[in-house]
Structure formats: C-alpha cells, structure tokens
Amino acid sequence: MSCEMSPYVVIGGGIAGVSCAQSLKVISSNKQTKVVLLSSSSVVKSVTNINRITQNIEDFDVTETKITELNDSSLGIEAKCCDVVKINPEKQVVITSTGEEIFYSKLCVCTGAKPSLINNQCPHVIGIRDTQTVNELESLVAKSKKIVVVGNGGIAMELVYSLENIDVVWVIKDTSIGKTFFDGGAAEFLLSSLDQPKDRSDTLVEPDKRRSKYTVFNLSNNSSTSAPVLGGSALGPDWHQQTSLTGSSSKNITFEYGCTVQEILYGGSLVGSDGQFPVEVILSNGKHIECDFVVSATGVSPNIHLFNNMPSCTINLDGGVEVDSNMRVTGVKNIYAAGDVCSCSWQKSPHWLQMRLWTQARQMGIFAAHCMVSHSETGTDPILDFCFEVFTHVTKFFGYKIVLLGKYNCQNLDLDKTQLVVRVTPGLEYIKVVLFEGRMYGAVLVGETDLEETFENLILNGMDLSHYGENLLHPNVDLDDYFD
Incomplete structure (x- = not known):
C-alpha cells in the first residue's frame, strides 16, 4: 500500500473528468501543481477542435485516446487506469482496488452514468454505453436478421437510423420519437428521412467535418461486454460514424408506440416459437415479437456508487448526487462532482435546465476546475459561469443538424x-x-x-x-x- 499527496484528484475518464483535469492544469497559478486523473478504462475521452457557433453554443470533436497519452501530454497530468472502490472524506483519501491510497486536497467525481437495462439477466439483451458494447453490437448485427430496439433517446434514434439490411422493431413508450428532444411535429419531420436512401438524406445537411471520429483500442481482457465497467465513459456524439451496423437481411422498421417490454423469453422459456429466433419479447400491448437480440437503449442512471458510504451527502430524486452552484457535493468538504453523476441543486436561470448530455459534461467539468482552484488559491466562490444562463445543445439526428435552446x-x-x-x-x-x-x-x-x-x-x-x-x-x- 502506497501513500502520496495530490492537491487535485479527478475520478472519471469521460468528457467531464478529462475536461476538469485539463482545466486544472491550465488555470492553476502554480504550474507545478499535481493533477491525478483516475479512470476505470484505458481509453479516455477528450474535446478537440472547438468551434464557437454563438456566445453559448459550441461544437467540438470528441476523441478517444489511450490514457497513457495524457501522461505524455505537455499538460503533465498523471493519469492512471484503475478502479476506485472507496472515498474516505474524513481522511481525504481515495482508495483503489489494488489498495493504493491517493490523498487529495480537492477531489472531483466524474463517474458519469450507467445503463438502465430492461433485463440485465438475459444474455440476448445488450445496452449501448461505451466502445466495448458498440464493438459487441457491431458483431451481433452482422449475423442477425431481426432485432428489437427499446428506448426513445438519442442512442436509440441514432441506432435505428444507422442500421442497414436488418428488420427492426422499435419499441417506444411515448407517442412519438425523440420525446426528450422535440415534439411530435419535429418527430414527423425527421421520420420522413428514414424513407430516403442514406446517401440522399445525408446530403440535406453538409457533413460536419468537425464531428467525432473514434479510434477503438483493446480495452481489457474482460470478455464480458454486457456489463459495462462502473465509471466507464459514455459515447458522446456520432458514436456510430465508423461502426458498421449492417445485418444479413433487408431493412424494415416497425414502430410500436405507447408500449413497454413486459417480459423477455429465451432458451427453455420460449413459448410458441418456431425456433427461427432465440428471443421472444412480450410487449404491454399484447404483441409477441421474435428476434435475434434486444438493444436496451432505455436511458441511464447516475453512477453514484462512490457516495454510498457518505450519509451526509444528498441524493436527488433524479438519482444524482446534489451539488451547489460551485459544483461542491452538498454535505461533504472538498469533494466536487461534474457531469452525469451530479444533480444541480442551485436556483437555476429561467432559461436553463440540466440534461445529461456531453455538452453539459464539458461545461460542468471546466467550471468545477475553476471552483476547485479558486477555493484552493483565494478561498472565494467564483460567479456561476455564463454557460448556465441559457440551455444550448447542438447535435445531429437522421442527417439533420439539431439545435436546442432554452x-x-x-x-x-x-x-x-x-x-x-x-x-x-x-x-x-x-x-x-x-x-x-x-x-x-x-x-x-x-x-x-x-x-x-x-x-x-x-x-x-x-x-x-x-x-x-x-x-x-x-x-x-x-x-x-x-x-x-
């Protein structure tokens, strides 16, 4: 067991964590200040090629790199691939799975969120969260004729649009697609592009050359990709661009609106199946759908496992750990949180709302770094960043540029x-x-x-x-x- 003192420690290799660690090195007045980034994955995500569209809207690339490249960068971040098992707020120490103790003066937890699978016991259900699960999805699609996609968020929409040569049954609990992002009118507008050849619909909006391109690395020797590593970073925009999602049949999309999955049968529990498919999905509308596998894109829940031993902190109704207007975790000293893991408890601007998106992960990570440095060096609370004045998000669905405001x-x-x-x-x-x-x-x-x-x-x-x-x-x- 080793002990070392680090002024700043960041947990999480996603956009929030890396943005926080990089910002700590840039804005700290003492350039010798030590910053340690701990990631459960050997691949981390960072933001490059930032393009400011308006005062508050930014577009950028999300790139995947080996964690060792952060150590080699000019910023001088000490990045480690390890699992954090516990935080001791009284002693201000982080304990890893190997027993290593890393002491901190300020700690920022950016452990993100974990998929909420509809049935995590069924071997034919896959959740899409990180590079590993995308690799598994690509392999499964290549040898499949029919799948069921459950969910109505960004991942589900991107997936259904990108799939080729496969029969898709899209199970949606709402009355229209993309309920989180837009109304039924916009949904109907976007659905018209599904009937167009992919190369034609993509020309409606000139391809954005600044968008993310991912390089996939062999993450670990863990052969089970159905259970994402706790604290693993989320995908971010355009995760599907360099992924081949082509099946072995012809593409047909069937929409099942206003219903949910009641039961998933497989193996010996299959009833009335002709044996063509290994899975049978029973929907709340009474329909039975047979398929090769099920994609659970039913959202995520904040990954707050590191706060389980901190009864003084507050867990919000949405499942995130509450932070104040300086990104400090309420109820504990010198611990901050940013990104999907946290819930903003301050009095919000009338035009801003929290959504667990990669744009806000970056904003929160950077602002958390400013707060940590300000509290360390001057003991003062910085003014809430202007990015929290109005909600903005830019993305792309079905080949169209999407901008959401306020x-x-x-x-x-x-x-x-x-x-x-x-x-x-x-x-x-x-x-x-x-x-x-x-x-x-x-x-x-x-x-x-x-x-x-x-x-x-x-x-x-x-x-x-x-x-x-x-x-x-x-x-x-x-x-x-x-x-x-």
Missing part, C-alpha cells in the same frame, strides 16, 4: 401563458419557437436555419415579441435587424 420543450412553463410558433419547410427545415408571456423562452431548430444566434440573443434579452404573433417566423420578418 426551454425548448416548454419545460416547467405554464402552458396557459405559452404560445408555440412553428415553421416547416418539408425536406429542409423545422423551426419551433416557445413564447412565454410574449417573450422567447426556447426554440428547436432542425436543419441549416442559421437562426441559432438570433434566437439565443432574443432569449437572453427577454424582448417582448407578442406583437408579432404567428408572423414571428414569417420569411419577411428579419429578426436580425434587432442586433445590427
């Missing part, structure tokens, strides 16, 4: 005081604006609209737009004139 889905707004204004150009763009008491509170932009900066400014400025009414999105109304 309370884009009317989150927590009084619907009696809310008005929606929509403009649709089939095959080109879908624009929805959320007006609350005459002021813009959110927007959904699908396609190359070039409106994100204007709408972001309108949200932040709180300008009264009620006199425009339904003409707000009329092509002859130039909202840019407000900011010339």
